[in-house]
Amino acid sequence: MVEIQDPRFSDYESSVELALDSEIQALEQIASSLSKIERVAQALERVLVATEVEALQAPSVAKALETTEFDPNAYDYIPIDVREFLLILIELDALLAADSDYSHGQFRYRPVRFLEVGCGPGRNLFIVRKGGLLLWSAAEGIDIVGPYVDAARETYNLGGSVWQDDARTFDYSTYDVIFSRRPFSDSVEQTEFENNLVNKMKIGSYLIAPLNETHDRDSRLVGLDDLQVIWKRI
Template identity: 35%
Template sequence: MSELEKMEAELVQLTKQLAEFLSLAPTERSIPGFAKIWRPISRYRVQLRTALQDHGSILSDPRYRDAKGSEIQQRVGYNAAHTRLRLWPRIEDMVNRQITPEAKHLMPQPTEYMDGAHNRFVNHIYAALHTLALPSAEAMLNLISDAHPDIALPATHFEALVHAAYRICLAQGRTTPPRFLDVGCGGGTKIWAALPYFPDASGLENNPTQVQVGAAAMAKLNAPAGCIMEADARRFFDYSSYDVIYFYQPLKDLDGLREMEDQILEQARPGTILIAPYAAFSAAEGDLRCSRIAPSIYVAGLAPSQTEKLCARAEMIGTDAPEHSNSFDAALGYWRPVVDASRRNGYTL
């Protein structure tokens, strides 16, 4: 084992302690507690830099290369060690933000996600994507009469909702990746938009023409195969398989809408997050089957007092958007426990 490898192996033990510290409830974390763990870690920084320089010179020596595997392998390992060293300031910043975090509301004010040039630009682009995934006007003549055809929730409003749902999922400490469902998904563009937060996302739609056009659009985007299911939301019997259920008033007819809402509320498992961004949602108030955690967001099967506690925990979760990169993760080495613990707290690099 080289000096570099030895140091990196020692560091893993220390970064595991840091990950344990980050896994404490925010109220139990303290600046002195952090300093005690961080000090021994930071001593390695200069030593690692020196060891990397030495290692770099050894790598240029052909005798060493021949004795220790291919040059490419050696270079890959060396570059990964360099990446880890370069991550140091970003790791420090990410960890610092978690020592004494402040509560942040689950949903921002509507002006924050709807107003301003950037939001308007994103919504303008999204509107085009939505239109491209709709059937032609001719094909739309087949539309089922009580459906709401082409009204899409603006992308920036949707992003605020899924981000809040993601933070709630983190606060729930789920052990498996949450499954997201868009009920009445049209062309599937909200499935696509949900993927960065919920890689296991799908939708159901009862208009066969829309299913066909949407599925073709999703296939072009390389969305998960079969992510649009053809089904009637009022007669769908698998709502209990999902952890986050989004429904944006797919039916015009209020009786049909109630039927769909009842199916969802009766089947959803306790703790399921329901996103219902419309005024006519029948369970918005005083329905024992769910309680409101944030504007347009509800939790199934929880009493209001339990939802309040969950909300307090979720508001302490960081607001960084999740990141998924297998190649980046593979190079994290001794930082991996810290990055994983931070992701569970809602913080990323």
């Protein structure tokens, strides 16, 4: 008995093969585009990191750092990974846009006053100001180390937006967003700093604090992201 194949099946098989070929080509194009985007991202990251390194190696800054007495209970400047910081800003932008406390008639949300605690040579503030990922009315930073402040002013032209100050006694009450990446190596001092910081934050303000000691147990804060990096003062 001769088996006769339904021509409709052949047509269907051919159309499936063509569709699969088209999908494969589309996926290959997407993969190629993602690869190029990744190379661009890596290049931009290297530029930002190199600029920061050069800022700290500038003769006047390097010489001043040699004679600077650092707090033994505090970390020296340890920069956050560029991509990690960018992803935090993207997450923060989405949270602010969905927060009725920051609603605004003209913009996605009310532009925020941003402060970085321990700003070092100013790279993160430069990203906030120029990256277009956050609506801000002020982007400022403090650091206890004077040469870091000088580097921020000279390299990123931050001027009076950065100044030398002590994170332990600073008044945080005027800021909407505070970024603090564990300034103290001593756990007791870090805990005291965190308690004082949250005490002085205004209700409704945001705190970005990787590597903290106590925020996940602080009833004055509510975590807003899965990684427990962003909190809101309640």
